[in-house]
Amino acid sequence: MLDIIQQLPDHVANQIAAGEVVQRPASVVKELLENAVDAKATDIQLIVKDSGKTLVQVIDNGDGMTHTDLRMAFERHATSKIRDAEDLFNLSTKGFRGEALASIAAVAHVRCVSCLRDAKVANSLLIEGGKVANYGEEAHPSGTSIEVRNLFYNIPARRQFLKSDAIELNHITDEFQRVALAHPYISFRFYHNNSLLFQLPESSLKLRITNVFGKKFDQKLVPVEEETEHVRIYGFTGKPDAARKRRGEQFFFVNDRFIRYQKMHYAVMKAYEDLLPQGMHPPYFIFIEVDPSTIDVNIHPTKTEIQFNDENMIFSMLASSVKHSLGKHNVVPSMDFEIGQAFSVPKSQDNRPLKQPQIKVNADYNPFSNPRPNGLGGSVEPKKPATRNWEALMVKSEDVPEATQAEIWSDPNEHKSASTTVAFAGWYILHTQGDDVHIIHPRRAHERVLYESLLKTIQASTAPSQQLLFPQSIELSKADVQRLQPWVSNLISLGFDMEIDDKHNAMFYGLPVTLNESALPEVLDELLADLQESDRLDEDRFQRALIKNLAKNGAIKSINGMEAKDLEGLVRDLFQCHDAELSLHGKPTMYTLAINELEKYFH
Numbered sequence: 001m002l003d004i005i006q007q008l009p010d011h012v013a014n015q016i017a018a019g020e021v022v023q024r025p026a027s028v029v030k031e032l033l034e035n036a037v038d039a040k041a042t043d044i045q046l047i048v049k050d051s052g053k054t055l056v057q058v059i060d061n062g063d064g065m066t067h068t069d070l071r072m073a074f075e076r077h078a079t080s081k082i083r084d085a086e087d088l089f090n091l092s093t094k095g096f097r098g099e100a101l102a103s104i105a106a107v108a109h110v111r112c113v114s115c116l117r118d119a120k121v122a123n124s125l126l127i128e129g130g131k132v133a134n135y136g137e138e139a140h141p142s143g144t145s146i147e148v149r150n151l152f153y154n155i156p157a158r159r160q161f162l163k164s165d166a167i168e169l170n171h172i173t174d175e176f177q178r179v180a181l182a183h184p185y186i187s188f189r190f191y192h193n194n195s196l197l198f199q200l201p202e203s204s205l206k207l208r209i210t211n212v213f214g215k216k217f218d219q220k221l222v223p224v225e226e227e228t229e230h231v232r233i234y235g236f237t238g239k240p241d242a243a244r245k246r247r248g249e250q251f252f253f254v255n256d257r258f259i260r261y262q263k264m265h266y267a268v269m270k271a272y273e274d275l276l277p278q279g280m281h282p283p284y285f286i287f288i289e290v291d292p293s294t295i296d297v298n299i300h301p302t303k304t305e306i307q308f309n310d311e312n313m314i315f316s317m318l319a320s321s322v323k324h325s326l327g328k329h330n331v332v333p334s335m336d337f338e339i340g341q342a343f344s345v346p347k348s349q350d351n352r353p354l355k356q357p358q359i360k361v362n363a364d365y366n367p368f369s370n371p372r373p374n375g376l377g378g379s380v381e382p383k384k385p386a387t388r389n390w391e392a393l394m395v396k397s398e399d400v401p402e403a404t405q406a407e408i409w410s411d412p413n414e415h416k417s418a419s420t421t422v423a424f425a426g427w428y429i430l431h432t433q434g435d436d437v438h439i440i441h442p443r444r445a446h447e448r449v450l451y452e453s454l455l456k457t458i459q460a461s462t463a464p465s466q467q468l469l470f471p472q473s474i475e476l477s478k479a480d481v482q483r484l485q486p487w488v489s490n491l492i493s494l495g496f497d498m499e500i501d502d503k504h505n506a507m508f509y510g511l512p513v514t515l516n517e518s519a520l521p522e523v524l525d526e527l528l529a530d531l532q533e534s535d536r537l538d539e540d541r542f543q544r545a546l547i548k549n550l551a552k553n554g555a556i557k558s559i560n561g562m563e564a565k566d567l568e569g570l571v572r573d574l575f576q577c578h579d580a581e582l583s584l585h586g587k588p589t590m591y592t593l594a595i596n597e598l599e600k601y602f603h
Contacts, residue, residue, distance in 0.1 A: 021099055021100055021103040021104075022103050022104055022107060022151075024052075024162060024163075024168060024171060025048070025051060025052025025053060025056055025151055025162075025168055025171070025172055026052070026168070026171035026172045026174065026175045027175075028052065028056045028104055028108075028148050028151065029046065029048070029052065029056055029058075029172050029175045029176060030175040030178075030179070031100035031101075031104065032046075032056065032058035032146055032148070033046065033058060033175070033176070033179045034179065035058075035100070035101075035144075035146075036058055036060035036062055036144070037179065037183055037186065038062075039060060039062025039063045039064070039143075039144060040062050040063055041060035041061050041062035041143065041186065042061060042185075042186055042187065042202070043060065043061045043186070043187045044058065044059070044060045044186060044187070044188050044189075045057075045058065045059040045060075045188075045189045045190075045191070046058055046176060046188070046189070046190045046191070047059070047191045048169075048172060048190075048191065048192045048193075049192070049193055050165060050193070051165040051166075051168035051169040051172065051192075052151065052168055052169075052172055053151060053159075053162065053165075053168070054149065054150070055147065055148070055149050056147075056148040056151070057145065057146065057147045057148070058145070058146055059143065059144075059145045060143045060144055060145075061141070061142055061143040062143050062144060063116070063117060063143075064114045064115045064116040064117060064119070064122075064142055064143055064144055065114040065116070065123065065144065066116065066123070067123050069114075070112060070114050070123045070125050071125065071132075071135075073101050073112075074101045074102055074105050074110070074112075074125070074127055075102060076099060076102040077099065077102075102130070104148055105127040105129075105130050106129065106130040107129075107151060107152050107153075107154060107155055107158070108148045108149060108150055108151045108152070108153065109126075109127070109128050109129075109148075109149040109150050109153065110125075110126070110127045110128075110146065110147065110148055110149075111124070111125070111126050111127075111146075111147045111149075112124065112125045112127075112144065112145070112146045112147075113125075113138065113140045113144070113145045114140075114143070114144040114145075115140045115141065115142050115143060115144075116142065117142045118142065119142070121137045121138070121139065122137065122138055122139065122140030123135075123136075123137055124136050124137065124138050124140075129153075129154050164538075166482075166483070166486040169192060169482055170479075170482065170483055170531070170532065173190075173197075173478075173479050173482055174479075176188070176190050176198065177212055177479065178251065178258040179258075180198070180200055180208065180212060181205075181208060181209065181212065181251060181253070181258075181285065182253050182256045182257070182258060183256065184202070184203050184204060184205050184207070184208035185202055186202065187200060187201050187202045188200040197478060197482065198211075198212070198478055200212065205235070205236070205285070205287075206218075206221065206223075206236060209221065209236065209285055212477065212478070212479075213249055213283075213477040213479070214475050214476065214477040214478075214504065215475070216475050217238075217242070217249075217283070220238050220239050220241065220242035220283075221236040221237070221238060221239070221242075221283075221285075222236065222237050222238070222239060222325050222326060222329045223235075223236055223325065223329075224236060224237055224286065224321055224322055224325040225321075225325070226317065226320075226321040226324065228317065230290070230291075230294075230310075230313065231288060231289065231290050231313070231314060231317055232288070232289040232290075233286065233287070233288055233289075233317060233318060233321045234286075234287050234289075235253075235284070235285045235286040235287045236284065236285045237268065237271075237282060237283070237284040237285075237286070237322050237325060237326070238282040238283035238284060239282075240272070240275045240276055240282065242282060242283055243272075243276050243280040243281055243282045243283075244280065244281060244283075244525050244529075245279055245280060245281070245522070245525060245526055245529060246281065246525060246526070246528065246529030246532065247281045247529075248283075248528070248529065248532055249283035249284075249285075250265065250281065250282075250283060250284055251284070251285050251286065252264050252265075252286050252288070253286070253287045253288065254288045254289075254290065254295060254306055255288075255289060255290065255292060255295070256287070257297065257306075258304060259304055259305065259306045260304050260305060261305070261306065263311065263315060264286075264314070264315070264318060266315075267314075267315045267316075267318040267319040267322070268282070268284055268286065268318065268319070268322050269281075270319045270323075271319050271320075271322035271323040271326060272322075272326075275326070284322075286318070286322075288314065288318070290308070290314075294308065294309040294310070295307065295308055295309070422564060422567045422568050422571055427442070427558075427559070428440060428441060428442070429442050429445075429559065429567055429570075429571065431571050431590075435594055435595040435596065436592055436593070436594055436595070437592070437593045437594075437595070437598075438571075438590045438591070438592050438593075439590060439591045439592075439593070440571065440574070440589060440590045441583075441588070441589055441590065442556060442559050442567075442570065443555050443556060443557070444555075444583035444584075444587060444588075444589045445570060445571075445574045445583075445589045445590070446554075446555040446556045446570060447551045447552055447555040447583060447584050448551075448574060448577050448579065448580065448582070448583055448584065448589055449570065449573045449574055449577060450514055450550070450551035450554050450555060451547060451548060451551040451584055452577045452578060452579075453514075453573075454494075454512075454514065454547040454550060454551060455544075455547060458493075458494060458543055458547065463493065463494050463495040463512060464495060464512070464513045465495040465496070465497055465510045465511065465512060465513065466510060466511055466512075466513050467497065467509060467510045468508065468509060468510060468511065468517060471507055471508060471509050472507075472508045472517060472520060473505045473506070473507050473508075474505065474506045474508070474520070474521060474524060475504065475505055475506075476500070476504050476505065476506055477504070478504060480504075480528050481500055481504050483528060483531040483532060484500065484506070484527075484528065484531065485500060487531070487542055488500065490539060490542055490543065490546075491546070494512060494543065494546060494547070494550075495510070495511065495512030495513065495515075496508065496510065496511060496512065497509040497510030497511075498510075506524065508520060512550060514550055514551070514554040515550055515553065515554055516553070516554065519553040519554070522553060523546075523549045523550060523553050526549045527545070527546055527549060530542075530545045548584050551584060552584065574589065574590075
């Protein structure tokens with residue numbers, strides 16, 4: 001039998017490894033930025049074209065590389081970060097596997113120029129598809145510049161799976177923000193298609209947060225600071241009024257490395273018990289410093305997952321730290337136990353002499369006499385007997401209107417009229433039609449009616465708009481501007497009269513007629529959450545997500561004060577909907593009970 005197992009060529013193995021390390025342009029951005037940080041750079045530039053599909057370039061002023069180091073950097077499992085397996089549990093750098101540059105070079109055209117500090121000449125290297133195409137020397141300032149062009153040029157199938165430019169740019173922005181937040185002592189600049197998106201000078205952590213996410217966070221953050229012999233926890237968490245329905249501005253960093261850790265999120269939310277309504281999420285920027293030997297970061301290719309030796313201790317410490325911070329800054333309601341420990345004795349007024357209280361007794365009082373005194377010198381009439389004129393409480397049959405008598409006493413089998421009636425039943429609407437009784441949930445029904453109505457206006461391109469008396473301005477972060485800008489024309493077609501100014505403010509001059517002005521911030525916040533979390537948001541999905549939010553925020557909150565004609569109109573519109581029996585979230589809008597089923601219940 002012939003041998004069938006053989007070793008793969010290096011270029012094939014590199015492409016397989018690239019499938020784990022390089023998933024999209026944002027993966028390249030993450031690896032290059034982290035390498036620049038590890039090189040002790042104090043100034044880093046990120047230059048991107050066509051959302052990274054054409055170019056991703058990172059320029060730093062770090063240590064630079066020698067002739068040999070430059071060539072070795074693009075070999076698999078070649079690294080300057082560790083020497084043996086024990087170093088994996090004492091990491092102080094972002095990278096350590098030695099896979100990133102080799103994987104990137106296997107699926108792109110890479111040009112790297114690196115110059116040691118105080119050196120006169122820089123070394124340059126050009127690699128195409130994992131093979132060295134050119135090597136030389138040239139003039140270059142101290143530091144390193146790496147250009148990654150034509151990503152996935154040799155894997156066309158992989159390139160086709162990339163999303164739109166807007167979505168890929170969102171992912172790049174997320175990676176940039178994570179590295180920038182973890183290192184506020186480094187200045188960063190981010191260019192996309194020759195436009196400066198972020199310019200972040202060296203600053204404090206709080207100033208870095210406001211520079212990234214906007215000045216709106218300046219007054220909404222509460223500092224967190226706790227330290228023991230095992231762990232130090234510091235950073236900022238948001239006040240309850242800064243909470244949103246989306247989980248956008250929530251960051252955990254362990255030893256300055258961004259991580260995702262659901263249990264740590266639960267610890268923070270535990271501190272907000274009884275402070276936030278269900279479904280609301282506060283922003284937080286939490287940094288955890290521990291001994292590197294007590295964590296393992298080598299459990300996931302992206303290095304965003306981590307394992308603690310004692311996660312229960314970290315969990316308890318984190319929850320108590322955030323809780324203590326909220327209480328320290330008067331965010332958590334507290335009880336003052338000193339109040340009410342002493343009696344409050346009223347002072348005498350005008351130094352009046354004290355008089356002995358007098359008791360007056362009416363010796364002639366007879367409780368059985370009629371009339372009886374009322375204690376104020378007068379008298380009151382005795383109560384009438386409970387059974388007096390009880391016959392008047394009975395309703396004679398001849399006093400009942402004929403129509404009502406017919407409804408009460410008619411044979412149920414003969415009551416098969418096609419007429420309909422609408423009535424209240426607590427929060428619900430009772431609608432009878434023929435032999436059926438519909439118990440309708442008014443809010444879900446109104447959401448369904450508004451959704452299908454808005455859907456028809458979009459399909460007909462006739463979305464109405466109402467102008468605001470005073471324009472409304474909502475401050476956006478730079479990342480939110482990037483997410484929202486490509487969809488402004490779609491918002492205008494849906495009835496929004498708006499624009500985004502140079503100061504990252506969304507200016508609204510008109511709104512769809514179904515949207516209340518007070519609900520605009522919530523609708524915009526939910527829309528930004530959809531844009532941030534969805535990778536498949538095309539024009540149709542965007543419109544449907546938006547009108548779903550409009551329908552949800554425009555639906556009635558209560559039927560109190562509604563007139564019968566309004567309820568009848570709501571029921572009539574509901575039964576004209578395409579999916580009348582289901583809400584926007586797949587829950588029932590009504591429960592139908594047939595008369596014959598009701599009769600079976602009483603037999």
